[in-house]
Structure formats: structure tokens, C-alpha cells
Amino acid sequence: xxxxxxxxxxxxxxxxxxxxxxxxxxxxxxxxxxxxxxxxxxxxxxxxxxxxxxxxxxxxxxxxxxxxxxxxxxxxxxxxxxxxxxxxxxxxxxxxxxxxxxxxxxxxxxxxxxxxxxxxxxxxxxxxxxxxxxxxxxxxxxxxxxxxxxxxxxxxxxxxxxxxxxxxxxxxxxxxxxxxxxxxxxxxxxxxxxxxxxxxxxxxxxxxxxxxxxxxxxxxxxxxxxxxxxxxxxxxxxxxxxxxxxxxxxxxxxxxxxxxxxxxxxxxxxxxxxxxxxxxxxxxxxxxxxxxxxxxxxxxxxxxxxxxxxxxxxxxxxxxxxxxxxxxxxxxxxxxxxxxxxxxxxxxxxx
Numbered sequence: 500x501x502x503x504x505x506x507x508x509x510x511x512x513x514x515x516x517x518x519x520x521x522x523x524x525x526x527x528x529x530x531x532x533x534x535x536x537x538x539x540x541x542x543x544x545x546x547x548x549x550x551x552x553x554x555x556x557x558x559x560x561x562x563x564x565x566x567x568x569x570x571x572x573x574x575x576x577x578x579x580x581x582x583x584x585x586x587x588x589x590x591x592x593x594x595x596x597x598x599x600x601x602x603x604x605x606x607x608x609x610x611x612x613x614x615x616x617x618x619x620x621x622x623x624x625x626x627x628x629x630x631x632x633x634x635x636x637x638x639x640x641x642x643x644x645x646x647x648x649x650x651x652x653x654x655x656x657x658x659x660x661x662x663x664x665x666x667x668x669x670x671x672x673x674x675x676x677x678x679x680x681x682x683x684x685x686x687x688x689x690x691x692x693x694x695x696x697x698x699x700x701x702x703x704x705x706x707x708x709x710x711x712x713x714x715x716x717x718x719x720x721x722x723x724x725x726x727x728x729x730x731x732x733x734x735x736x737x738x739x740x741x742x743x744x745x746x747x748x749x750x751x752x753x754x755x756x757x758x759x760x761x762x763x764x765x766x767x768x769x770x771x772x773x774x775x776x777x778x779x780x781x782x783x784x785x786x787x788x789x790x791x792x793x794x795x796x797x798x799x800x801x802x803x804x805x806x807x808x809x810x811x812x813x814x815x816x817x818x819x820x821x822x823x824x825x826x827x828x829x830x831x832x833x834x835x836x837x838x839x840x841x842x843x844x845x846x847x848x849x850x
Contacts, residue, residue, distance in 0.1 A: 624794025702727035
């Protein structure tokens with residue numbers, strides 16, 4: 500019986516691994532189709548890597564200006580949230596809640612996370628916010644009765660980059676009709692090995708090339724222990740109303756709530772919806788190529804590229820006009836003429 504249960508759980512984790520692999524392939528194909536990494540490069544003024552012409556590229560960074568202007572128009576620097584009572588006897592309660600919400604809004608620095616999410620959504624077309632609640636619950640037995648008390652509690656809301664979320668590939672209106680959502684992140688392999696000593700955890704060989712950990716030199720100076728990272732997948736399944744935790748390359752769950760419930764360690768864990776919200780400014784329809792929104796930068800990328808090319812041609816023409824000279828025949832040998840041509844220098848030979 501125990502062997503059958505173990506086989507069933509291994510099959511379950513293999514099922515999720517296949518889902519994640521397929522969702523990753525869908526994401527990579529969509530990234531190549533939409534070109535999200537190009538838009539990030541445009542924002543960072545790296546146009547020359549994507550606009551190929553025979554002359555030097557003169558950047559016109561309208562993407563940076565567009566994103567900054569959009570964020571300033573949509574994001575309120577220091578908003579005040581107002582709560583109105585629905586009934587006459589709830590006025591005092593509304594005032595207290597209003598003070599508490601505005602206090603937490605400032606203390607948790609939620610506005611900074613919202614600003615990052617709006618900027619990314621305007622740049623690539625979508626972004627994510629993740630909300631959560633943590634509590635330190637302690638229990639003690641008094642007269643044979645178990646009493647639980649909350650010692651410390653805290654809630655949070657953070658921005659999640661668009662590269663770190665995978666979801667149900669069959670949904671049309673993410674994340675509203677998605678059956679499951681996966682938030683993946685990197686953790687030091689040594690930390691996971693110390694936290695879960697009974698599991699065989701290995702470092703991830705291939706990290707998403709668009710993730711910040713893949714930047715050249717980002718891990719070159721780190722020691723081997725610090726540089727080794729492992730992908731961790733936090734799975735939120737709406738069908739079973741359960742959250743799972745697994746890591747790359749391990750055939751066992753890091754945290755299996757179903758097993759913990761069977762062993763009596765926790766009660767039934769039931770979730771409603773997802774703690775992750777997608778922020779986007781365009782709708783997705785049934786006849787779209789994929790289930791990812793189209794970004795505003797993507798729509799006018801081609802026009803911007805043509806404008807940059809025309810401006811580069813104008814500047815190159817001006818520079819060539821200022822690099823003209825007259826040279827008497829016989830003063831320049833063939834080697835010197837080749838050098839002039841390499842730097843796009845124009846000379847006229849005089850008799």
C-alpha cells in the first residue's frame with residue numbers, strides 16, 4: 500500500500516514537471532515571437548544590438564520616454580485611500596480602517612512595487628503582483644484544551660518580473676480562467692540542501708537567459724557555493740485548491756501539503772484563486788496567436804526602428820560631407836587609401 504502511494508506521488512510530481520516544461524517552451528516561443536527582451540534593451544538604450552544597418556546607429560530612445568511618462572501619469576506618488584461606511588453605525592470602524600490601510604500602504608512601501616509593475620507592463624505588455632500574509636501562530640494547552648494565538652503577523656505585496664511566472668497554457672484570459680499558476684525563483688543550492696537535508700538537491704544547469712542571474716559577470720566573481728543556484732517552483736493549483744513546492748532536478752516535493760495532512764501535521768489547506776495578479780493594458784481574445792497580451796511598445800516597434808534608421812542616415816550623410824578633402828594624385832599610396840575608406844572618409848584626386 501505504501502509503495503502504491505509513493506508511486507502515485509512520484510507520478511504527480513512528474514505530471515507537474517511535464518506541465519512546467521511545456522509551459523516554459525510556450526513562454527520561450529512567445530518571447531521570441533513578441534520580442535520582450537528587445538523592449539528591455541530599448542529601454543536601456545541598447546538599440547544597436549537589434550537594428551542592423553551598415554552605418555552607425557543613432558539611438559532615439561522614445562521607449563524610455565514613453566515608459567517614464569506613462570508611469571508618471573498612472574502612478575500616484577503618495578495616494579490617500581478613503582474608506583466610506585455603508586451604514587451609519589460603521590463610521591468609526593471606517594475611520595479606523597482608513598488610518599490602518601494608509602499606514603500599512605506607507606510602511607510596506609507598496610507604492611514602490613506598484614511603480615515597478617506599471618513600468619514593466621507598459622514596457623513588455625504585462626507584469627505581476629504577488630500578495631501574501633505571514634503569521635507566527637503558537638499554540639499551548641490549557642486544561643486539556645489547545646489554544647492558538649497569533650504572536651506576530653504581517654502582509655506583503657511585491658512585484659514579480661514577467662520572466663518568473665508560468666501559467667495554464669489552455670487559458671484564454673489569464674489569470675482569471677487559469678487552472679494553475681507557477682511562480683519560479685532561484686535559491687542558493689547550499690541553502691536548500693541545509694533546509695531539506697533528506698532530499699537530493701542539485702544546482703540548476705540552465706537558467707532562463709532573460710533572467711537577471713544570467714547577465715554576463717553577475718555570478719563570475721562569486722564563489723562556487725554562492726554561484727550555484729537551484730530553481731524552486733511554487734505551484735498554485737485551483738483544481739485541488741492546494742499549493743505545492745518543488746525544485747528542479749528533485750523527484751520529491753519540498754513541501755507536500757497532502758502528505759502533511761495525511762500525517763496530521765496540518766489541516767486541509769484550501770486556497771481560493773491565486774495570490775498572483777497579472778497587470779496588463781490590452782485584452783486577449785480567442786483568436787490571438789498565444790495567451791500573452793500584446794504590449795504597446797510592440798505595436799510601434801517597427802515605426803520606431805525606421806525612424807532611427809532615417810536619423811542615422813541623416814547624421815551619417817552630414818558626417819561624410821564634413822569628411823571630404825582633395826588630394827593630388829600620387830600623394831596617397833594604396834594602403835593609405837584603404838585606411839581612408841575604412842573610416843568612411845571621402846577624398847577627391849586632383850590632377
